Amino acid sequence: MESSLNLNHLKDGESAVIRSISADGALYHRLTGLGFRVGKAIAVVRHGRFKGPVQVRIGTTDIIMRRSDAEKIRIIATAAP
């Protein structure tokens, strides 16, 4: 069960640790550039209405991404604060 968790499973305000990034080539490099790295903590700030994008925070950087892209970020859930 744990292994299939991805970013879309987090609710607003929840955070987790990035476990793997299953994106290819260009997207992988873009994500790395934006701070997505295995082992980094990531928090979901909010979701857009009407299945809109999700806003996440890694360190001091905020990023918005579509849910179809968020799916590619696999996570390890951390205990709720």
Added chain:
Amino acid sequence: MKRIALLGMPNTGKSTFFNRLTGASARVGNWPGITVDLLSAKIILGNMVAQVVDLPGIYSFHGFSEDEKVVRDFLESNPVDAVAIVLNAAQLDRQLPFALQVVRLGLPTVLLLNMADEARHLGINIDARKMSEILRIPVILLSAKYGSGFQHVTQNLARAISANVTAGAGDVEQAFAEDHQIEAKAADLLSAAVRSPKQLPENTSARIDRVLLHPWLGLPLFFLLMFLLFQFIFTLGKPMQDGVAWALTELRTLWLEPLMAGLPAFANGLLLDGIYSGVGTVAAFVPIIILFFLVMTLVEDSGYLSRVAFLMDALMARLGLDGRSFVMLLMGFGCNVPALMGTRVMRSRDLRLLTMLVIPFSLCSARLQVFLFITAALFTVETAPAVLFSLYLLSFTTALLTALAFKNRFVSNEPFVIELPPYRLPTWRQIGLRGWHEVRHFLKRASKFITAGVVAVWLLTHIPTDVPASSSETLAGYIAAWMAPLLSPIGIDAQLSLALIFGFVAKEIVVGSLAAIYGLEGDALMGLMAQKLDWVQAYSFMLFTLIYLPCLSTVATLRTESKSRAFMLGSILWSLLLAWLASFAFYQGARLFGF
């Protein structure tokens, strides 16, 4: 000559730094991907002349979007003597690996940790000296926006270019090949020289976002904000515009007319009624346009554009576009050309093309001048703003309908992942630079296109000289007669159709040529127009002007950016068709209902 390249991730302040270093006025904005082309300027460093090159931001050298290709092509085909890396000091955790990759190119490098002010605010403590010792390159903590930390910049850049290690960076690819050690090295550097607070306090941006990105209020607030800004420009700009128009009329009656009274009628007419009225009528809009761009600067620099992308992405996705496409539509309100170029950040060609297809419908500031002019002439002070606003809504509607019509021809599945920068406020200096930039831009257009356009229109309406001016026997009359079968069903008369033809070159010419055709300006011109046209015709004309064709520069940009003549022609045909249908439906519909 020595060459210095500015490298860094998008939105780190490269252009701001470039402007401060060279005194240039590169476009700055709080949106990743404002710079999409090279810009260079020369400065004197020590006893040498150096060319500084501002480049688009890149996330890595593995990118393949057009803006990233610009950087790569530049580095591969131009020898560079030194590199200045610009990083966001508040985001070193993710940006340092990029810097280390650039350092590996082996060129003399200066590392600039920009936005020191923001890092300090967040409680991030950076030991630049330590970092410099470890990396063995100069590391400078600075704020390009406020100018702190600059005293060390020139001296270090001068030293870097005198090292004489020019490299054609043909080894770009190789330098970026393996990344594993870099990650570890960056982590070491970070722990040695940077101290960040464990828990970041909730900052102002996050608090503002709770309102502006509110699940229910977000979108209504966006439209409200747009409306308020529009009202602001209109209420403040209108008196300024009237003032300039009045001054220009006074100048004409008090000075120019007596001065030119001795000239032959033809020359007098061309100079006064043609050029002076034409260009003067357009010039009256300069204050309102400057005001408009100042507001645009405020919006672009605030960081709200990325929020708009967030709010609009869901809707845009259904139209085959994404949040960035919508932001480009908004930028198109200023001028369509930079908006078209801004699509370079998109990797997928289909997404880019679809976005480029909708941008020309964006009601740019030049079209705004035409509409301000006509609404002032034909609508009451109370209804004019509503009429104008309806045109903005129609501009969105035609853009979105176009996307809907073509989304199945341009299918893409481009990822949508962009950064959301903190809210920022432009400094007076930045606002001033932008205003000045727009004035210069206008003067350039006025001295070329606009003057040429009004002269051509005046000549066409006054040749041959032995028939009444603007009558059906002039050259203009023939052209209009030839266009009439197409344009009279949509309520556009002979004079207006001539204005439309030349309006293709630049939309300001529409206003300028109406002045030249009637040989009047200011209130007199508006009065005459009100006699000649009713509001249905006027609205139909505005509708047509909005949609029919973007200006020549936009069409040329469509061609170069799409690298396809067929695409450009297709876009033109579609706009013409849509414009005619929209005006026809409106004009005939209104007449049918007895207006």
